[in-house]
Amino acid sequence: MSPARFRRTPPEPGPVAPFAVPGVHAASLASGLEVRTARRPGVPLVTALLVMDAGEATVDGPQAGLAVLAARALHGGTVRRSAVELACALEDMGTHLATSTGWDSTVVSLTCAADRFSSALRLLSEVVLTPGYPGEEVERTREQQLGGIRQRRVYPAQLATAAAAHFFFADGTTYGRPMAGTERTVAGLERTHVAAFAGSRYMPRGAALVVAGDVTEAEVTDLATECFGGWRGRAAPVEATAGPRFGERRIVIVHRPGAVQSELRIGHASVPRATPDFFPLIVLNSVLGGAFTSRLNLNLREDKGFTYGVSSRFLLRRAGGMFRIATAVATEVTAAAVREVLAETKALVADGPTPAEVRGARDYLAGIFPLRMEATAQVASGIARAFVHGLPANYHARYRERVRGVTVDDVARAARRRLHPDALTVVVAGDADRVAPELESLGPVEVHHDF
Amino acid sequence: MISIPCEEHRLENGLRIVLSPEPSVPIVAVNLWYDVGSRNEGRGQTGLAHLFEHMMFQGSRHVAGNQHFELLEGVGGSANASTWFDRTNYYETLPAHHLELALWLEADRMGWMLPALTAEKLENQRDVVKNERRQRYDNQPYGDWDERMLAMVYPPGHPYRHPVIGSLEDIDGFALADLESFFRAYYAPDNAVLTLCGGFESRRALEWIRRYFGDIPPGAGARMIPGDTDAERENPVDPGQTVEAEVPLARVYAGMRVPTFDDPAFYAADVAGDILGRGRASRLHRSLVLERRLAKDVAAHVFPLMTGAAMMVVQATGNLGIDPGELAAAVVEQIDALSSVSSREVARAVAMAETAILGQLEVVARRADLLSMFATQFGDPGRISTELDRLRAVTPAAVETLAGERLGPENRAILTYVPRASA
Numbered sequence: 004m005s006p007a008r009f010r011r012t013p014p015e016p017g018p019v020a021p022f023a024v025p026g027v028h029a030a031s032l033a034s035g036l037e038v039r040t041a042r043r044p045g046v047p048l049v050t051a052l053l054v055m056d057a058g059e060a061t062v063d064g065p066q067a068g069l070a071v072l073a074a075r076a077l078h079g080g081t082v083r084r085s086a087v088e089l090a091c092a093l094e095d096m097g098t099h100l101a102t103s104t105g106w107d108s109t110v111v112s113l114t115c116a117a118d119r120f121s122s123a124l125r126l127l128s129e130v131v132l133t134p135g136y137p138g139e140e141v142e143r144t145r146e147q148q149l150g151g152i153r154q155r156r157v158y159p160a161q162l163a164t165a166a167a168a169h170f171f172f173a174d175g176t177t178y179g180r181p182m183a184g185t186e187r188t189v190a191g192l193e194r195t196h197v198a199a200f201a202g203s204r205y206m207p208r209g210a211a212l213v214v215a216g217d218v219t220e221a222e223v224t225d226l227a228t229e230c231f232g233g234w235r236g237r238a239a240p241v242e243a244t245a246g247p248r249f250g251e252r253r254i255v256i257v258h259r260p261g262a263v264q265s266e267l268r269i270g271h272a273s274v275p276r277a278t279p280d281f282f283p284l285i286v287l288n289s290v291l292g293g294a295f296t297s298r299l300n301l302n303l304r305e306d307k308g309f310t311y312g313v314s315s316r317f318l319l320r321r322a323g324g325m326f327r328i329a330t331a332v333a334t335e336v337t338a339a340a341v342r343e344v345l346a347e348t349k350a351l352v353a354d355g356p357t358p359a360e361v362r363g364a365r366d367y368l369a370g371i372f373p374l375r376m377e378a379t380a381q382v383a384s385g386i387a388r389a390f391v392h393g394l395p396a397n398y399h400a401r402y403r404e405r406v407r408g409v410t411v412d413d414v415a416r417a418a419r420r421r422l423h424p425d426a427l428t429v430v431v432a433g434d435a436d437r438v439a440p441e442l443e444s445l446g447p448v449e450v451h452h453d454f
Numbered sequence: 455m456i457s458i459p460c461e462e463h464r465l466e467n468g469l470r471i472v473l474s475p476e477p478s479v480p481i482v483a484v485n486l487w488y489d490v491g492s493r494n495e496g497r498g499q500t501g502l503a504h505l506f507e508h509m510m511f512q513g514s515r516h517v518a519g520n521q522h523f524e525l526l527e528g529v530g531g532s533a534n535a536s537t538w539f540d541r542t543n544y545y546e547t548l549p550a551h552h553l554e555l556a557l558w559l560e561a562d563r564m565g566w567m568l569p570a571l572t573a574e575k576l577e578n579q580r581d582v583v584k585n586e587r588r589q590r591y592d593n594q595p596y597g598d599w600d601e602r603m604l605a606m607v608y609p610p611g612h613p614y615r616h617p618v619i620g621s622l623e624d625i626d627g628f629a630l631a632d633l634e635s636f637f638r639a640y641y642a643p644d645n646a647v648l649t650l651c652g653g654f655e656s657r658r659a660l661e662w663i664r665r666y667f668g669d670i671p672p673g674a675g676a677r678m679i680p681g682d683t684d685a686e687r688e689n690p691v692d693p694g695q696t697v698e699a700e701v702p703l704a705r706v707y708a709g710m711r712v713p714t715f716d717d718p719a720f721y722a723a724d725v726a727g728d729i730l731g732r733g734r735a736s737r738l739h740r741s742l743v744l745e746r747r748l749a750k751d752v753a754a755h756v757f758p759l760m761t762g763a764a765m766m767v768v769q770a771t772g773n774l775g776i777d778p779g780e781l782a783a784a785v786v787e788q789i790d791a792l793s794s795v796s797s798r799e800v801a802r803a804v805a806m807a808e809t810a811i812l813g814q815l816e817v818v819a820r821r822a823d824l825l826s827m828f829a830t831q832f833g834d835p836g837r838i839s840t841e842l843d844r845l846r847a848v849t850p851a852a853v854e855t856l857a858g859e860r861l862g863p864e865n866r867a868i869l870t871y872v873p874r875a876s877a
Contacts, residue, residue, distance in 0.1 A: 009665065010516050010562060013525055014554040020653050022480035022549075046456065046816045048809070078734060086744055090734035095798070097805030099733055116809055143747055150750045150774050153702040157595045264585070264593040295523040295533075305520055308581030311589050331589045333581075363528045370530010370549050373481050378816040 022373045024403075025382050028220040029396035032227060034234050035208030039386050039396050040223045041215040043379055049120040049216030050379040052112035053131060054387040057204035060106040060177050060243035060322065065191075068184020072141070072148055072192055073200045074102040074109045079140025082133045086140055089130065098123050100130060106178065106243065107321045108391045109204075114380055117217040121226055128230035131205055134198075141194040148189050152181070156454075159259060159266040160331065163432035166257045166454055167268035170248055170428050171325050177243035178272075178323060208237035211390045215382040245323025247272035252446040253428050254341075257454045258435040265337040265433030269344050270327035271426055276319035276392045283417035284317050286409045289364035290356045291315050291347070292328055296363070298347050303330060309340045317421075321392065326422065334434055338441035341429055345445065349424040355415030369403040456815065457839045460825060463660060467672050468644025471663060472825045472835045474651040482652035484556040485545045485822035486564075487830045489647075490640035491538050492620070493613035493761055496680040498627065501583070501620015504537040505628060506636055508579040510544065511535070515566035519575070522559055529555065537618050540760045541830060547819045550653030554662050561666035564646070568637055573630055580625060587619050595701045596871055602695060606867035607709040607765055609689035611682040614759060635675060642673025647829040651822035683762040686711055691867040696778075698874045703750060704778035705771045706785050707869040711763035712756060712860050716832065718844070720756075720764065722856040725848045726792055727754040727766050728803035735802060737788050738770060748776050748784055760831055766861070778872045786868070792857035795850045804845050811842055 025041040032038065059070040078100065080086045093099050098115035111131055115123040155161045165181050172179030183189070212231065214223045274280065285293070292299040292315025299313045313330035328348075332340040356364075376382055376399070389398040431438060435450045442448050463471040495502050513519045526533045531548025546556040591597040601617045608615040648667070650659055691711065712723035731738045731754025742749035749770040756766045768789065772781045814820040821838070828837040 007669070010558070010566075012516075014558050016529065016549075017551040017554070020480040020550040046812055048812050048816060087735065087740055090739075091802070094733045094735040094802050094806055097802075097807075097809040099806075114809065114813065116812065143744070146747070146773055147750045150703055150771075153774060154595075157701050159593055262593060264588045266593075294527050296520060296527050301520060304582055305578065308578045309585070311582055311586040331585070331593070333585055333588065363524075367527045367530055371532060372530070373549070374530075374532060374547050377481075377818065378813065380813075 024400045025215070025376060027386055027396040030224055032207065032232060034231065035237065036227070036231050036234065037211040037390065038223060038227045039211055039213045039390065040220045041382050041386060042219060043216050043382060045217065047117040047217045048114060048379050049117050049214065049218050050112065050114040050383040051120070051124050051127060052110055052213045052383045052387050053127065054108050054110045054211050054213060054390060055205055056209040056238045057109040057200070058105055058107040059182050061204060061238070061241040062200070064175070064180060065188060066196060067180050067188040068148060069192055069196055069200050070109055070204070071104045071183045072145060072189065073197045074104045074111070075148065076136055076141045076144045076197055077102055077111065077130050077134050079137055079144065080135040081129050082135050083129065084135070092126060093123070096123055100127065106182070110387060112383070120218055124226055124230055132234055134201055136194055136198050136201070138194045141197050145189060145192055148183055149186060152183060152186055152189065159262065159264070159432050162257060162454070163266035163268045163430055166255065166432060167270065167327060167430045168325070170253070170255050170430055171270060171272050173246040173248045175244070176246055178245045178320070178325070179248070204238045206236040206238040207231060207234045211387065213383045213386045213390065215386065216379040243320070243322035245272060249426065249428055251426055254442050254446045254448040255428065255430050256435045256439055256442070256448060256450045257430065257432045258450055258452045259432055260434060260436070262432070262434045263334055264331045265334055265431050265438055266331045267341065267344070268327055268329055268430040269341070269427050270325055271423055271428055273317055273324040273326045273421060274319065275321060275323050278319065280417045280421060281319070282405050282409050283413040284421060285368060286361060286364045286406065287356070287414045287417050288315055288317055289368055290360045290414065291351055294364070294367055298351065299328065299344065302343055302347060303332070303340060307343065309333065309336045334437055337431060337433060337438040338445065341442065341445055345424060345427065348422060348427065352418045352422050352424055355418060356411060358411050361409070361411045361414050365407055365409060368406045372403055458815065458821065458825070460835050460838070461656060462829070462835060465643060465664065465668055467668065467670055469667050470647045470829055471660070472647060472649040472829050473656050473659060474649070474821065474825055475654055475656050476652055477655055479653040479818065480550050481547060481818060482550045482553045482650060482654050483545065483547045483818040483822035484553070484560065485543060485649040485651070485819070485826045486560055487647045487826040488542045488640060489645045489830055490542055491540045492616065492618040493539050493679050494640065494677070498624055499632070500616045500624040502628060502632060502636060503542060504618050504620060505579065505583050505625060506633055507535050507537045507542050508583055509571065509575065509633060510563050510567060512575040512579065513570040514563040515569045516562050517559060517570070525555060525559065531556070539614055539618060543823060543826065545819060545823065553650070553654050553659065557662050557666050560648070561670065564641060564643065564667065565670035567641065568634060571630060571633060576628070576630060576633065580628070583625055584622060587622060587625070591619065595699065596705055599707055599869060602697070603707055603709045603767065603867060603869055606692035606695060606869065607711055609685045612685045613679050613681045613683060613761055639673060639675030639677050643667060643670050644672040645677065647826045649822045649826040649829065649835070651825065652818040679761060686763050690864055693863070693866065694868045696870045696872055699871045701871055701873050703771050703774065704776065704781055704873060705769065705871045706778065706782045708768040708785055708789060709867040709869070710766045710861050710865055712766045712856070714760050714762070714764050715758040716760060719852070719856055720758070721844045721848050722852040723764070723766055723860065724756050725800055725803045725845065726853045726856055726861070727756045728806060729795055729799045729853065730754040730788060730792065731768055732803065732806060737791065738768070738785070741788055742770055742784050746784060748772060748781050778870050782868055782870050786866070789861050789866070792861060793854055795853045797850050800848060800850050800853065804848070807845050808842055
């Protein structure tokens with residue numbers, strides 16, 4: 004059978020369907036709490052998310068892990084309810100509370116059926132405004148956190164990621180610490196520390212309530228006033244630190260005897276989220292390692308078969324960021340894979356991207372945006388991230404336009420300014436006995452037996 | 455519960471089509487289920503269905519090597535696939551005005567994948583898949599749990615006895631001829647369901663589907679589920695296994711054979727799993743995590759499998775220094791205690807499931823996948839709108855009966871990971 008002519012070339016697109024970025028309504032309560040609402044009729048669900056200036060970066064080094072512990076220990080109950088009573092009250096409504104802590108914020112959130120939203124939000128506010136922090140619950144949560152820290156060492160991907168943060172940033176910097184703390188710092192955390200942290204950081208000024216879903220702005224404002232109207236206070240600003248550890252290439256091996264794969268993290272410290280290069284950087288990243296058809300993946304996976312996948316990211320935070328390439332490769336091709344990553348990075352800086360690559364990356368990022376704004380939880384998280392970085396409520400309305408405005412020159416310039424091939428730190432979690440000799444040809448190697 | 459629009463069609467070559475249009479949505483999901491998975495692999499063929507899935511992205515007669523991803527990412531789309539015991543799915547989500555592109559790509563590989571298949575591509579993806587196996591199993595703490603558990607729960611000869619990823623030995627052994635005969639048997643319009651969900655207009659979409667898929671011939675080759683799917687009726691599970699591993703925390707898995715997804719009793723098993731281990735109000739969390747402080751985290755899950763028996767898996771990770779034997783005994787105690795459940799617990803499980811189902815329906819790609827699943831496995835995509843009713847019909851007595859018949863010691867495999875002294 005001879006295939007028909009229409010099979011030979013891809014079909015042309017039809018007329019563009021309009022995509023309305025979810026409109027965000029912003030208001031603030033007298034307490035300073037900002038309320039951002041995106042109405043999304045359709046599926047009867049609502050996500051509510053309270054984002055507070057209580058990230059791990061606000062904690063002093065000797066208490067590292069405290070912000071994480073304080074958020075997790077919120078599950079321990081309120082002054083009115085035990086842990087079990089709280090869990091039952093939430094789950095009887097078909098919802099559960101999620102807490103998450105990053106460097107720049109702590110987020111407490113839930114997603115529930117629209118007709119249960121008011122009861123669910125009342126519970127969320129009860130948890131944050133009147134946490135019980137019973138001693139035995141704080142202690143139990145701390146024990147879990149310690150278990151997680153111990154466990155992190157045996158998961159090669161987690162180990163490599165933690166080692167990358169440590170070796171990309173200088174000693175004593177905020178971002179060089181492990182996010183959930185160390186065994187030593189966490190062991191010293193008591194109920195009093197947790198309660199004091201919440202008492203000083205869980206504050207309305209500097210925080211936002213973000214609601215997305217099948218609910219009106221008026222309903223949200225009324226309910227926010229009811230639930231959070233009496234909340235008062237301000238969290239004092241804290242500045243994080245983020246200087247680099249090395250100024251030239253280093254190869255650091257975290258020894259895992261007998262490992263059949265090497266987990267690689269290759270990168271360096273980078274700029275804060277507020278950089279004017281933000282849009283050129285995300286296009287640059289897409290060309291290098293942000294998509295399936297990026298240079299790194301086509302080379303390491305689809306050409307060489309070294310890995311199941313490789314990706315790169317700029318992780319940009321308030322006080323600084325990092326650029327990081329991540330992959331896991333078979334032990335025997337570790338040095339070959341590192342060599343390819345270094346060469347790809349160097350080539351992109353030296354020669355810049357092609358116009359076709361930049362066009363493809365822009366179209367990819369602009370086109371994929373609506374796919375990342377489908378679920379209420381996705382919409383709410385996007386609005387919260389914008390809030391954390393001081394971006395306006397309608398930030399996403401212009402996102403695609405700004406991506407499309409990035410030029411080939413912008414990307415080439417961003418590559419020269421923000422990628423430093425000769426100062427990449429190469430972190431390898433793998434079998435040092437097998438990978439070190441060949442890696443030595445690529446730069447100075449240090450081996451850590453006990454990271 | 456919301457009602458999902460859905461219409462069904464069938465082409466002459468046997469391709470089943472499910473359309474769920476919502477013309478106001480700016481994106482569209484294309485989802486294709488092939489009725490083939492690891493259960494169709496014979497002896498020495500473990501991992502074939504999954505390796506084959508990788509090869510489907512290596513081009514077809516009119517689509518060059520990496521062009522599938524290049525074209526889709528170039529228009530702002532995302533694409534992927536996954537292989538499971540009972541099925542293999544392929545999916546794209548993309549801006550609605552590019553729908554025709556996704557249909558063109560899927561049709562080309564359904565009809566003309568073999569002309570583009572080469573030994574070089576096979577070698578490349580064999581290496582990629584071996585790295586996937588190393589990353590997920592061999593270089594991962596507790597990474598071999600499902601490989602061990604499947605072999606304990608399902609008797610020799612049962613098609614679920616091996617994991618989807620397959621063994622390195624089998625993956626190393628595949629030749630082009632194995633892929634070709636696999637394609638001829640299973641990758642055919644009469645063994646597939648194509649679902650479209652999101653921003654399109656039905657009449658137009660059907661014209662495109664007829665155009666691109668209409669002249670692909672039905673499959674040629676025997677389809678089979680090798681082995682003995684009834685084997686579990688006579689064979690008890692392997693009751694227990696203990697593994698020393700380089701892990702700091704002990705972990706216990708309990709595996710039990712439960713009714714298949716198409717058995718009405720499946721929903722009682724699903725609710726039983728939720729009562730045991732879903733959420734902080736669940737029994738395992740309350741008892742093992744909060745009250746006794748034995749466990750750091752717990753979970754329970756029922757795999758919705760179709761052949762012979764599905765599987766419930768309960769998992770508990772111990773706190774530092776606890777006695778793994780005590781942890782295992784505590785898990786078993788909670789499973790046994792399902793001989794009595796309250797209506798409040800059942801209602802809570804249903805409420806949690808309701809929110810979870812709504813969460814899936816929010817996303818066109820998930821909605822399309824569910825429609826394909828119900829069409830492939832039940833012949834009725836409309837089940838998507840009534841699934842919650844089946845959960846709501848579960849009574850405490852049904853859960854107690856299920857527990858008595860299926861979760862007892864004679865049908866229970868316990869796998870315990872014990873930290874090696876040096877870890």
